[in-house]
Amino acid sequence: MKAFAELFDRLDRTTATNAKLAALVDYFRSVEPADAAWAVNFLTGKRLKRLVNTRELREWTALATGLPAWLIEDSYEQVGDLAETMHLLLPPGSGRASALGLAGLVENRITPLRDLDDEARRDAVMRLWQELDGSERFLFNKLLTGGFRVGVSKRLVTRALAEVAGVDSTLIAHRLMGRWQPTARAFQALIAPASEDDLDTATPYPFFLASPLEEGPGSLGDPADWQAEWKWDGIRAQLIRRGGQTWIWSRGEELMEGRFPEIEAAAEALPDGVVLDGEILAWRDDRPLPFAVLQKRIGRKKPGAATLAKAPVAFLAYDCLEWNGQDARETPLFQRLQHLDQALAAAAGLLRSAAVDFQRWTELDTCREGSRERGVEGLMLKRLSSPYRVGRTRGDWWKWKVEPFTFDGVLIYAQPGHGRRSGLFTDYTFAVHAGDELVPVAKAYSGLTQDEIDRLDRWIRNHTRERFGPVRSVDPVHVFELAFEGIQSSPRHKSGIALRFPRIHRWREDLSVGDADRLEDLKRLLDTRQRQ
Amino acid sequence: MLRPDAGGLYCAAGDFWIDPLKPVPRAVITHAHADHARSGAGEYFTAREGLPVLAHRVGDGGDFNAVDYGQPFELGETRVTLFPAGHILGSATVRVESEHGTWGVSGDFKRAPDPTCALFQPFDCDVWMTECTFGLPVYRWPATEQVVGEVLDWWQDCIDAGRPAVLFCYALGKAQRLLAELADRAPRPIWLHGAMQPLTECYREQGILMADTQTVSEAGKGYKFSGDLVLAPPSAAGSPWMRRFPRHSSGFVSGWMRIRGNRRRRGYDRGFVMSDHADWPDLIRTVTDMQAERVITIHGSGEALAGYLREQGIAAESWNLRATLSRSEPA
Ligand SMILES: [Zn+2]
Ligand SMILES: [Zn+2]
Numbered sequence: 001m002k003a004f005a006e007l008f009d010r011l012d013r014t015t016a017t018n019a020k021l022a023a024l025v026d027y028f029r030s031v032e033p034a035d036a037a038w039a040v041n042f043l044t045g046k047r048l049k050r051l052v053n054t055r056e057l058r059e060w061t062a063l064a065t066g067l068p069a070w071l072i073e074d075s076y077e078q079v080g081d082l083a084e085t086m087h088l089l090l091p092p093g094s095g096r097a098s099a100l101g102l103a104g105l106v107e108n109r110i111t112p113l114r115d116l117d118d119e120a121r122r123d124a125v126m127r128l129w130q131e132l133d134g135s136e137r138f139l140f141n142k143l144l145t146g147g148f149r150v151g152v153s154k155r156l157v158t159r160a161l162a163e164v165a166g167v168d169s170t171l172i173a174h175r176l177m178g179r180w181q182p183t184a185r186a187f188q189a190l191i192a193p194a195s196e197d198d199l200d201t202a203t204p205y206p207f208f209l210a211s212p213l214e215e216g217p218g219s220l221g222d223p224a225d226w227q228a229e230w231k232w233d234g235i236r237a238q239l240i241r242r243g244g245q246t247w248i249w250s251r252g253e254e255l256m257e258g259r260f261p262e263i264e265a266a267a268e269a270l271p272d273g274v275v276l277d278g279e280i281l282a283w284r285d286d287r288p289l290p291f292a293v294l295q296k297r298i299g300r301k302k303p304g305a306a307t308l309a310k311a312p313v314a315f316l317a318y319d320c321l322e323w324n325g326q327d328a329r330e331t332p333l334f335q336r337l338q339h340l341d342q343a344l345a346a347a348a349g350l351l352r353s354a355a356v357d358f359q360r361w362t363e364l365d366t367c368r369e370g371s372r373e374r375g376v377e378g379l380m381l382k383r384l385s386s387p388y389r390v391g392r393t394r395g396d397w398w399k400w401k402v403e404p405f406t407f408d409g410v411l412i413y414a415q416p417g418h419g420r421r422s423g424l425f426t427d428y429t430f431a432v433h434a435g436d437e438l439v440p441v442a443k444a445y446s447g448l449t450q451d452e453i454d455r456l457d458r459w460i461r462n463h464t465r466e467r468f469g470p471v472r473s474v475d476p477v478h479v480f481e482l483a484f485e486g487i488q489s490s491p492r493h494k495s496g497i498a499l500r501f502p503r504i505h506r507w508r509e510d511l512s513v514g515d516a517d518r519l520e521d522l523k524r525l526l527d528t529r530q531r532q
Numbered sequence: 533m534l535r536p537d538a539g540g541l542y543c544a545a546g547d548f549w550i551d552p553l554k555p556v557p558r559a560v561i562t563h564a565h566a567d568h569a570r571s572g573a574g575e576y577f578t579a580r581e582g583l584p585v586l587a588h589r590v591g592d593g594g595d596f597n598a599v600d601y602g603q604p605f606e607l608g609e610t611r612v613t614l615f616p617a618g619h620i621l622g623s624a625t626v627r628v629e630s631e632h633g634t635w636g637v638s639g640d641f642k643r644a645p646d647p648t649c650a651l652f653q654p655f656d657c658d659v660w661m662t663e664c665t666f667g668l669p670v671y672r673w674p675a676t677e678q679v680v681g682e683v684l685d686w687w688q689d690c691i692d693a694g695r696p697a698v699l700f701c702y703a704l705g706k707a708q709r710l711l712a713e714l715a716d717r718a719p720r721p722i723w724l725h726g727a728m729q730p731l732t733e734c735y736r737e738q739g740i741l742m743a744d745t746q747t748v749s750e751a752g753k754g755y756k757f758s759g760d761l762v763l764a765p766p767s768a769a770g771s772p773w774m775r776r777f778p779r780h781s782s783g784f785v786s787g788w789m790r791i792r793g794n795r796r797r798r799g800y801d802r803g804f805v806m807s808d809h810a811d812w813p814d815l816i817r818t819v820t821d822m823q824a825e826r827v828i829t830i831h832g833s834g835e836a837l838a839g840y841l842r843e844q845g846i847a848a849e850s851w852n853l854r855a856t857l858s859r860s861e862p863a
Contacts, residue, residue, distance in 0.1 A: 012792075013801050014781075067669055068843060074836045075670045079791050088670040088790065423793050450797070 003031050004039055004102040005135040011150045020152055024160035028191070034103035037187035040161070044154045044176065047147040048106070051113045052125060054082055054145060060122050061086045064129060077470055080416045080423040083141035083148075090129050090137070097131035103184075110143060155391055165191035170390045173206040175199065177253060204238040204249040205275060205321050205329065206390045210380060210397035217361045217381055217400065227333065227384055228356040228364060229318055230376040231399055233291050233486070234281035235298070239263070239315060239350075241270040242325070248280075256280075258302055263315045266349025273325030274343050276317040277388075278353060283314035288375040291500065292488040317344060318353040318380075321388055329388035336388065364400075371402045377485070378402045404483035404501075405525060407517040408508060410438055411478045414460045415471045417445060425460040425472070426453055428504075430482060432495075434519040438476055439495045441522065442484065447504030456507075479511040480504050487526050497522060533610075533632040534661070539857045540568075541637060541661070541830075545630045546610035548577075550637050553857060560612065562639025563623035564589045564704060567831070577605075579614050581649070582622020584734045585704065601650065604629075617641040618652035619808050620705030621735055625652075633658040636822055640665065640831065642807065643814040644676055647712040648705075648740050652818075660824035664834035664850075665809040666787050673787065673811045679804050680713045686783060686802055691719070691759035696780040700800070703728045703765040705808050706785055708735045710763065711742035718743040723757065725764040725773075748776065769798070787811070812837075819846065 010023035024043075028036050062069050067089065079085040100109070109128060113121050125144070132140050142148040155169075158176065162169035175190050179200055220226060236251040246267045248256040258264075260280060270276075282293035289311070296311045297303060303311075320340040321329055328336055344352050356379065358364050364379060371378050378401035386396035409430030417426030427445045431438035448456065456478070464472040483505045490498035497519075508515075534541045539553030548558040555572030562568050563578075564586040571590040578586050580598040587596060599605060601624070604613045609631070614624035619640040626637040636657035643652050683699070690697035701707050707728045714722065721744040724732060729747045736742065748762065757777050766784065768774065784800045787807030795803035810818060815837060819827055827848040829838050834850040841848035 012796075015799065015801065065669070068840070071669060071836060071840055075668050078668055079670055080793050084792055085670060088672070423791060424797070 001100050001102055001105050001132065001136045001139070002098045003027065004035065005139055007039070008135050008139055008150060011152055015151070017156065020156060021160055021163070024152065024157060025163050028160060028164045032101055032103065032184070033187040034184035035101040037182040037184060037190075038102045038106050040157060040176070040187065040190070041182035042143070042147065043150070043152055043157045045147060045149075046182075048110065048143055049114075050146070051110065052121065052144055056118075056122070057082065057086060057125075057141075057144065060126055061089055063122075064126055065089050065091070073469070077416055078423050083145045084138055086129075086141050087138040093130050093133035093137055095131070095133045095136075097128060098133075098136060103182075105140065106143070110140075161191060165193070167191075167194050170206070173390050174203065177206055178203040178249065178255070201242045201245070202240065202247045202255075204240060204247070204253070205277075205327075205388075207236065207238070207251050207277070208389045208397060209392040210399040211392055211394045213381065213398040213400040217364060217398070220361075220381065220398070223359065223361055225384055227337075227382050228358055228367070229353055229380045229382065230356060230371070230374065231378045231380045231401065232279040232281055232288065232316060232353065233375070233377045234279040234288070234294060234316075237278060237280050237315070238321070239267055239270075239276040239278065239317070240322075241267055241272060241274045244272065246270075259297065259300060260313055260315075261303070262308065262313060262349070266315070266347055269347035269349065270343055271324075271346055273322060274320065275322035276315075276340065276343065276350070277319035277321055278315050278317035280313055280315055282311050283316075283351075284312055290375065290488060291486065314351050316351045316353040319388060332385045332387065333382055334384045368400060368402060404485055405487070406481055406483050406505060407432065407522060408479050408511060408515060409442060409482050410476045410513050410516045411456075411474060411480060412438055412440060412476055413471050413473050414456075424453060424457045426457070428480075430480060430502075431476070432517045432519050432522060434495070439519055441493075441495045441497060441519070442482055442499050442502035444482060444502045444504050448507065452507055476513050479508045479513065479516050481506050481508050487522065489526055495519060495522075497526060533628065533630060533635055533659075534637065536851055536853045536856045539853055541853065543607075543610060543628055545632065546608035546612065546628065548607050548612075549573075550626055551639055558607070560607075560614075560626055561586060562617065562626060562637075563620055565620070565640065568639050577607075577612070577614075579616075579622045579624040581738065582620075582624065584738065585620075585622060585731065588730060588734055589704075601653075613655075615653045615655055616650035618643060618646060618649060621649045621708070621738065621740065623649060625655075627655055627657060635659045635661065636824065637661045638663045638830075640809055641818070642810050643818065644673065646676075646709050646808070647715075648708050648735060654818065654821035656823045658824060659826045659828065660819060660822040661828045661830050661851075662815060662818065662834075662837075663809065664815065664829040664832035664837050666807065666811055667815060667829065667832055667834050667837040669812045671787060671790055671807075671811045672813060673790075673807055674805055676713065676806060679785075679806045680717075682802075683710070683783070683785070683804055684714075684717060686781070687719075687761050690761075690781050693781075694758040696757035696760055696762055696777040697783065698762045698764060698774070698777055698780045699783045699785060699804075700764055700766045700769055701785040702808075704731050706806070707763050707765075708732055708740065708742060709806075709808065710785060711745065712740060714743040715741050718761070720760065721746050723748050723751070723760055723762040725762070725768055727765050727768075728763055751776075769800075816841075 007027040011020050058072055061072055076085045158169045158172045161172045238249045240247040246264050282289035293311045320336045323339040344350055356367055368379050381398040383396040409432055411428055412431045413429035414425040415427045429440050430442045431440045460474050463475045466473045482502050484499040484502040486500035488498050534543050538556055540549050540551040542549050548560055549556045550560045551562055551568040552559055553570050557574040559573035559576055561576055561578040569590055573594055575595045577597045577599055580600055583598045599614050601614055601616050604611045611629040613627040617623040617625045628635045634657045640663050641652050687697050724745045724747050726749055781801045783802035785804040785806050788794045789803030790805045827841055829850045830853055838848040838850040
C-alpha cells in the first residue's frame with residue numbers, strides 16, 4: 001500500500017503530464033504484478049462493488065472519534081468528500097499495515113468484508129483505520145466508498161503501460177478492453193510483447209470518439225473528402241461476431257449479454273470474423289423513437305415479450321473494424337464501408353446508418369437544422385481516407401451538434417460538490433415558475449467559472465433559508481440560463497418533466513426572478529417533441 | 533460588558549472598541565491583520581511588539597499607545613490587560629475586568645511555539661471570546677518541525693530539477709515565521725515578493741532572526757530563479773508577476789491546506805499545513821485553560837464549536853461580529 005500511496009502523492013502533486021507519466025512508469029516497473037494489476041484497475045476508473053454503506057461508515061467514524069454525528073456531517077459538508085473527512089477525523093494510525101501490498105489489501109482485507117456479519121465488518125474496518133495512516137488510509141477509504149480520481153486519464157495510464165511494455169499504446173488500449181481482470185497474470189499479459197493471439201475472442205476494439213466541431217465545417221477542406229452521417233442519440237456499441245458467437249459491448253465497456261435479443265439474433269447471419277461499430281436505438285417504422293423509450297431497455301437483463309413489443313430496438317452500423325478475422329482499422333474509411341456493406345448484405349436484420357448526401361458544405365447547414373425533427377443530435381463528419389483511431393483523437397471524426405435548447409431558471413437549492421469542487425456549494429437545483437410557485441426542473445453543476453463559483457458559494461452561505469442534510473435552500477434571487485438536449489414527460493418529478501443533460505450556460509445577473517421562464521414554456525417543447 | 537459593534541466589540545464601561553473595522557474614537561487592537569486593524573481610529577492601544585507593524589499597516593495618523601504584556605491599564609471603568617496570543621509578532625488577547633466580571637477576548641491565537649512571537653499565555657476569565665477560524669475537528673495540525681521538513685524536501689526537489697519553488701503564504705506573520713524556521717537551514721537566500729519586504733524589515737528591526745532574503749525586483753533581468761525559493765502572497769498567484777518564474781512548482785502554506793480540495797481547486801502543486809490559528813484540539817484545550825463559564829465564538833464559523841461545547845456542558849454561543857457592519861451602514 002505504501003508504493004501505491006506514494007504513486008498517488010506523486011500524481012496528486014503535479015499538473016505536468018510528463019511528471020505524471022514518469023510516476024506511473026516508475027510505479028509499474030517497481031511493484032509486484034498483482035499490485036500493478038489493481039492499480040491499473042483503479043486508475044482506469046473501475047471500482048470495487050460497494051461492501052460497506054456510507055451510513056455505517058459514518059457511525060463507525062463517530063465510534064472511533066467520539067464525535068457526535070452532526071459534527072461529522074458538518075465536517076463532511078466542509079470537506080466535501082466522505083473518504084477524506086473520515087481520514088481527517090480519525091486519530092492518527094500506526095502505519096503498521098503499510099507493508100501490505102495493494103493486492104493484499106484489496107484481496108485479503110477488503111473483498112472478504114462481503115462475507116462478514118455487521119459487527120465483524122465494523123471491527124475489520126476499524127482495525128484498518130488504526131493500522132493505516134496518511135494517504136494510505138485516505139486511499140483505503142476511497143476504495144471503500146467507490147472510486148477515486150487523481151487527474152490521470154485512462155489514456156495516460158495506457159501510455160505509461162506502453163512505455164513499460166515497449167509496445168504501441170493502441171495495443172495496450174485494446175488489451176485493456178472487455179473482460180480484463182486485475183490479476184498478476186493479466187498484468188503480465190498486458191505488458192507482454194506483441195503476439196498474434198494474446199486477445200480473448202470477446203475483446204472489443206477501443207472506440208474512436210469524435211471531437212466537437214465548434215465553428216462549422218467550412219475549414220475542413222474539400223467536401224468530397226468527407227462523409228456526413230446523422231448523429232444518433234442512442235447507445236454507442238460494438239457488435240462482435242467471432243467463432244460462431246456474438247458479443248455486444250457498450251462504449252462504457254459493459255457486455256450487453258441478453259439485453260438486446262433481436263440484435264443478437266440478427267447478428268447470427270453475419271459472416272464470421274466481423275466487428276461492427278454502430279449505435280443501438282429504439283426504432284420503429286424507419287425512424288428512431290425518443291431516448292426515453294430506449295431507457296426502458298437499458299436496465300432490462302432479459303426483456304419479456306411485452307417490453308420487446310413496446311420498445312423495439314435496432315443496431316445501426318456505421319463502421320467495420322474487423323473483416324475476415326483481420327483487424328481492418330488501418331484501412332481507410334471508404335474501404336471499411338465497403339466491408340460494412342458486404343457484411344450487412346448477409347445480415348438483413350441489422351441496419352446501415354446511411355450517409356447524408358451533400359455536395360457543398362452549405363447544404364449541410366439545412367440538414368443539421370432539421371436534426372430535431374428527425375430525432376437525431378446533429379451530424380457526424382468523417383474523413384473518408386482516415387483509419388479508425390483510438391479514443392478522442394482530433395482531426396478525422398467530428399460531431400456537429402444542433403444548438404441546445406435553453407431556458408432561464410432560478411437557483412433554489414445548493415449542495416456541496418465533490419472531488420475538485422469539494423467543500424464549495426457547486427451542485428445547484430433550478431426552478432421555473434408554475435402559477436405562484438417555483439418548481440424545480442433541473443440539477444446542474446457545470447458551466448460556471450471558478451470566480452463565479454466562489455462568489456456564488458459565499459452568497460449561498462449567507463442566504464441559506466433551510467438545511468436538509470447537505471442541501472440548503474436559498475433565497476430565490478439568482479437567474480441562470482441553462483442549456484439542455486432534450487425533454488421528456490416524467491410523472492416521477494413534481495414538474496412532470498425531465499430534461500436531458502442540463503448545464504449552466506451563464507449567470508444572468510441582468511435578470512430578476514420574475515424574468516425566469518414558466519413551466520408552460522418548457523411543456524410546450526414537450527408537446528412539439530411528442531407530436532413528431 | 534461587551535457587545536458587537538462596528539465589526540468588532542464595544543465595551544460601554546470603558547468606552548472603547550476591540551478590533552473595530554470602522555473608525556471609532558478609541559480602539560484596542562489585538563494585531564495588525566486587516567480583519568482586525570483599520571486606519572481611522574482616534575486612539576490606538578496595542579502590544580509594544582506589535583506597534584511597528586501596526587503603524588506600518590494603518591499609517592502614522594493615529595495616536596498610538598504601546599502596552600506591555602501583562603501590565604494592566606485603566607480605560608473608563610475597566611482594567612484592561614494584554615496577553616501574548618502566539619499568533620504573530622505583537623499579537624495579543626485582551627482581558628477586560630470591571631465590576632461586571634472578567635472577559636477574555638481573542639483576536640487570533642495559536643498554541644504552537646513560533647520563533648517570531650511570544651507563546652500564548654492563558655489567564656482565568658468568566659467569559660472567553662474565542663476566535664474560531666478552524667472550528668471543525670478535521671482541522672488538526674501536524675508538528676511544525678514535520679511541516680518545515682516537508683518544505684525543505686520540496687525545495688530540495690526543486691533544486692534537483694532546476695525549477696523555481698514558489699511558496700505562497702500570508703505576507704504578515706506566516707512569511708516571517710517561515711523565514712525564522714528556515715533561519716539556519718535554508719541552503720541559499722530566499723527571494724521575497726515586494727509586498728513582504730517592508731514587513732520582514734519590521735521584524736528584523738525588532739531582532740527576529742530570519743533567513744537571508746532578497747527582493748525579487750532586485751534580481752537581474754533574465755535571472756532564472758532555478759532551484760530558488762520565492763515567497764509570495766496568495767494574491768500574486770495567477771498574476772503576470774508569476775511569469776518571472778517559468779516551470780515553477782507552487783506551494784501554499786496554510787491551515788486550509790489540510791483539505792485536499794482547497795489545494796486542488798487553487799491549483800497549487802503542494803499544500804503545507806501550517807497555521808497561525810489554533811486547530812480544533814487547541815481551541816478546546818484553550819477553553820479548558822481559560823477556566824471560563826461561558827464561551828462565545830467569534831471570527832469564523834463558530835456554530836459547530838459552540839454546539840460541541842454545549843454538549844460538553846459549557847454555556848456557549850456564537851456571535852457574528854460582521855453583521856454589525858451592514859446593519860449600521862447607511863442605506
Ligand atoms: Zn490574524
Ligand atoms: Zn483574524
